[in-house]
Amino acid sequence: MRGGRATHAVIVGNGIAGYTAALRLRHMQPEWRITMVSGESTFPFSRPALMYVFLGHMRYQDTKPYEDRVWRDVRIDLVRAWVEEIDVGGRRLSVGQHKIMEYDRLLLALGSKPNKFGWPGQDLDGVQGFYSLADLDRMTRTLRRTRRAVIVGGGLIGIELAEMLHSRGIPVTLLVRESSYWNNILPKEESEMVTALIRAAGFDLRLQTELKEVVDDGHGQASAVVTSTGERIECEFVGLTAGVSPNIELAKRCGLPVGRGVLVDRSLQTRDASVWAAGDCAEIVGEAGQRGLVQQVWYTGRMQGDVAAAGMAGSPRAYDPGVWFNSAKFLDLEYQVYGSVNLSVPGERSSYWERQDGRASLRLVHKDAALIGVNAMGLRLRHEVCERWIREAAPVHHVIENLSEANFDPEFFRRREPEIARALEGQLA
Amino acid sequence: MSIVGEHTSACDEEHHALVDPGSSRSPSGSWGVRLGSGLIVLGLLALLAAIEGQQEGRVVLGLVGFGAIACGAAGTFVAVWSQRFAASNNHGVFFRSAQSQGIVAWALAVGMTGFYVILYWFPERLERMTHLLDPVATLLAGRAADHWFLYGFVYTIAVLVFGLRMLVKHRGNPYQLWRTASLMAFQLGFAFLLPHLMELARQPEFYFTYFWPLKWSYVFPSGVSELRGHPGGLGVFLLVWSAVASLVATPVLTYYFGKRWYCSWVCGCGGLAETLGDPLRHLSSKSSTAWRIERVSIYAVLGFIVLTTALVWTHASGHAPWLGGAGRRLSDWYGFFIGSVFSGVVGVGFYPLLGSRVWCRFGCPMAAVMGLQQRLWSRFRITTNGGQCISCGNCSTYCEMGIDVRAYAQKGENIVRASCVGCGVCSAVCPRGVLNLENGRTHGDRMVGHQGPWTRLLAEPPFKSTDAERPQHRKRHS
Known part of the structure; x- marks a missing residue:
């Protein structure tokens, strides 16, 4: 409190970490003034849904997780502006051109940006990642003159981007460094399944191929790429989807310690006692000698926003993400993962079942006969059950016997537990 | 100092972000679609001629017209949809005049x-x-x-x-x-x-x-x-x-x-x-x-x-x-x-x-x-799969009953609403496999969401949705 007025909490960034923190903080501190600043949009929207706006499944307003009036009702002020500078010592920040905003508690939820690895031509017009509202606009503009597109880097965004371009009838080439799609995350068989799916969808997938440079058409626009195999592919659109890295420039400029991300402790507080960081931009400093933790998926952003709000409200809590999970959809193939999969845990073994048509699979990863990870393709599993099995290190035999407990497929879908159990059990001996 | 909740500036941002599919080159227009649409047009003409005409065989012509329209539409649908895979079911919905x-x-x-x-x-x-x-x-x-x-x-x-x-x-x-x-x-x-x-x-x-x-x-x-x-x-x-x-x-x-x-x-x-x-x-x-x-x-x-x-x-x-x-x-x-x-x-x-x-x-x-x-x-009840929801909004968008399904899913709550007709489309369009229509063993637990370490953080506090308690400072803004 300064001069008897309400404590003012400012949240920079309105992504999942930022808006979760704002809502939680409002709950914990009904009297505080809360302001959420973003240069991207006034109202929070769901970032993963941007692709559906492009595809015509939804309108932009349908991607907002809350009706606009909710923010007024819960008294969270929304400011659409970019934050230019932060005076950490004086606890104020400059917003937009000439506005100065004072704060008592500050949260940086700055998100991340697509990686660029110093390729020649990487900043040409027509070369972009797919992350923000501005990227959506830029892509739409570029596509008006696009006859062919190249996507650099595998992963989820790569395949989503390919699907988006395909929906507009634009031929797509994917350049992927690995020998099989996303095999740094997916185990071998699953990765091959996705690779086959991509090819079946008609995308031109080039494995073990990297980008060498993007060629300028003489007017600052991309006109082709040259690959590591020396091939030149004519294209007007180049999608960069080789991962993202934390946005740290603002924090760096204002003197906060940064590593890969904005450095924070377990309660997500930075070195400055009035500043927190959460979500994609934060790096949680590990124990001595350990690598810091940067987590950049939806639910970790949500959890971190929640923990940061607790710290800001005066009841700090240690961030504990629990058993890892994630899910995605490759074209029409659904994917779910729980726990440790493809992490080369010493002593791990895995049992694997694949449906005959190669469009569904289940993998149980276990160590000393206890479950440590589950990977499912084309099946829906119950989060609650998988999480409990892994947390309690359930015996893998028990898991196989009780697979139906974890089935989350809709009614009338064919249940294949006996078949799956036989296949998995057979590999345990 | 001026901190205004610029709620009104959303308008330009929304138009800004609407995607123009101008350059859309969708791979439709197969022979099946052409045949089907041709049949529909012929059927309509036959029906019209039968309604307006005086000739002897107008009843037969009319029945042929009804049949041609139905077969043409059926053929068109099969030709269009059999080429698509499930994930592209809703491609372009909001770009079509008839659907938007x-x-x-x-x-x-x-x-x-x-x-x-x-x-x-x-x-x-x-x-x-x-x-x-x-x-x-x-x-x-x-x-x-x-x-x-x-x-x-x-x-x-x-x-x-x-x-x-x-x-x-x-x-x-x-x-x-x-x-x-x-x-x-x-x-x-x-x-x-x-x-x-x-x-x-x-x-x-x-x-x-x-x-x-x-x-x-x-x-x-x-x-x-x-x-x-x-x-x-x-x-x-x-x-x-x-x-x-x-x-x-x-x-x-x-x-x-x-x-x-x-x-x-x-x-x-x-x-x-x-x-x-x-x-x-x-x-x-x-x-x-x-x-x-x-x-x-x-x-x-x-x-x-x-x-x-x-x-x-x-x-x-x-x-x-x-x-x-x-x-x-x-x-x-x-x-x-x-x-x-x-x-x-x-x-x-x-x-x-x-x-x-x-x-x-x-x-x-x-x-x-x-x-x-x-x-x-x-x-x-419709159950929510733990913490997998990404708030994308496909479920709410395609709910024909206007239920804001996402509002429940993103909190990890079951959806128990009087209006839900159980069509199952929210579950079908969810890209993360979050929603499932289920009949529980009893009605007593229908409102309960799944329990897990994520539950607490998903559960949102019950906000007062009233403007009555808005503090004075909002009114002072320049």
Whole structure:
């Protein structure tokens, strides 16, 4: 409190970490003034849904997780502006051109940006990642003159981007460094399944191929790429989807310690006692000698926003993400993962079942006969059950016997537990 | 210092972000699509010639026209949808004029409401078209066609043809396949063929799958005495059927399966909404204002029909002569305002503007009764898969009942809503496999979400949704 007025909490960034923190903080501190600043949009929207706006499944307003009036009702002020500078010592920040905003508690939820690895031509017009509202606009503009597109880097965004371009009838080439799609995350068989799916969808997938440079058409626009195999592919659109890295420039400029991300402790507080960081931009400093933790998926952003709000409200809590999970959809193939999969845990073994048509699979990863990870393709599993099995290190035999407990497929879908159990059990001996 | 919640600046941001599909080069236009659309055009021409013409073979020409339109549409749907995979089911929905309240949608809405106005109040204008169906009516019902026969015929064709579209579109999803097949079968068998075949056998034209309060007239004194007076035991059987269906089967089935057993598997209104209306399901409003209106209007209609039923029986009992013709008048009003204007003209005619379930959501008294039970005493719920929701909004967008499904899913809560008809499309469109329609072992745990370490953080505090407590500082802003 300064001069008897309400404590003012400012949240920079309105992504999942930022808006979760704002809502939680409002709950914990009904009297505080809360302001959420973003240069991207006034109202929070769901970032993963941007692709559906492009595809015509939804309108932009349908991607907002809350009706606009909710923010007024819960008294969270929304400011659409970019934050230019932060005076950490004086606890104020400059917003937009000439506005100065004072704060008592500050949260940086700055998100991340697509990686660029110093390729020649990487900043040409027509070369972009797919992350923000501005990227959506830029892509739409570029596509008006696009006859062919190249996507650099595998992963989820790569395949989503390919699907988006395909929906507009634009031929797509994917350049992927690995020998099989996303095999740094997916185990071998699953990765091959996705690779086959991509090819079946008609995308031109080039494995073990990297980008060498993007060629300028003489007017600052991309006109082709040259690959590591020396091939030149004519294209007007180049999608960069080789991962993202934390946005740290603002924090760096204002003197906060940064590593890969904005450095924070377990309660997500930075070195400055009035500043927190959460979500994609934060790096949680590990124990001595350990690598810091940067987590950049939806639910970790949500959890971190929640923990940061607790710290800001005066009841700090240690961030504990629990058993890892994630899910995605490759074209029409659904994917779910729980726990440790493809992490080369010493002593791990895995049992694997694949449906005959190669469009569904289940993998149980276990160590000393206890479950440590589950990977499912084309099946829906119950989060609650998988999480409990892994947390309690359930015996893998028990898991196989009780697979139906974890089935989350809709009614009338064919249940294949006996078949799956036989296949998995057979590999345990 | 100026910190203003610039709520108004959202407008430009929204237009800004709307994607223009100008350069869309979708890979449609296969020979199947061309053949199908060609057949539709020829069928329309044949139908027009048959309606306007005087020649001898106009009835045959008309039937050929109906057949060509149906086959052409069916062929087009198969050609378009069999090439797509499930993830692209909704590609381009918001870019098409007919599906996004554009000029085509308005034209369709005018055409469809016009059809209902003529059907209800100027049926003589349909006479030439109606008589094209005389051979069909003779075959099925042993009489000439009237405008209601025409309506039932066109309605059933629409359910079958657009049902086929659903079957091809959702061919990888058994839940959608079974319930669509069920709707098609009930419409064809129980809402079209059977009543007419009963006529043919000189029995009452009876619709087995419509009950009070949706089909109010069956329990009105006039309807009851007509059935009771029918020679042979069938009339009495039909009375018992109506009573058992309304009073026993409905509550029992709704307890075990939710109202979907009827709305998404049996009902003819639901049948049309889930087939003809499927391309328009996303148009339902998800705003909390629409929800408020829904809660008033649907129970108002229920109150209206309960009161009307009570009055006509009181009148018929002869104990309240002072009522005069109040019951009669009320039932006339109900028939006009609710039966014709609401469920027909607005309910179906406005499909292209308000979505496919306007009647079911805002008006249907049967849905109201089952909805109350579903909310309070049923094993049915839609469950949320732990913390997997990414708030994308596909579920809410494609909910034909306008339920903001995401609001529950992102909190990790089960969805237990009176209006949910259990169509299962939220589960089908979810890119993260988050939603599942389930019948629990008891109704007691239907509101509970999944429990896990994420539960606490997903559960949002109960915010006061009122402006009354807004602090003063908001008003000081420059």
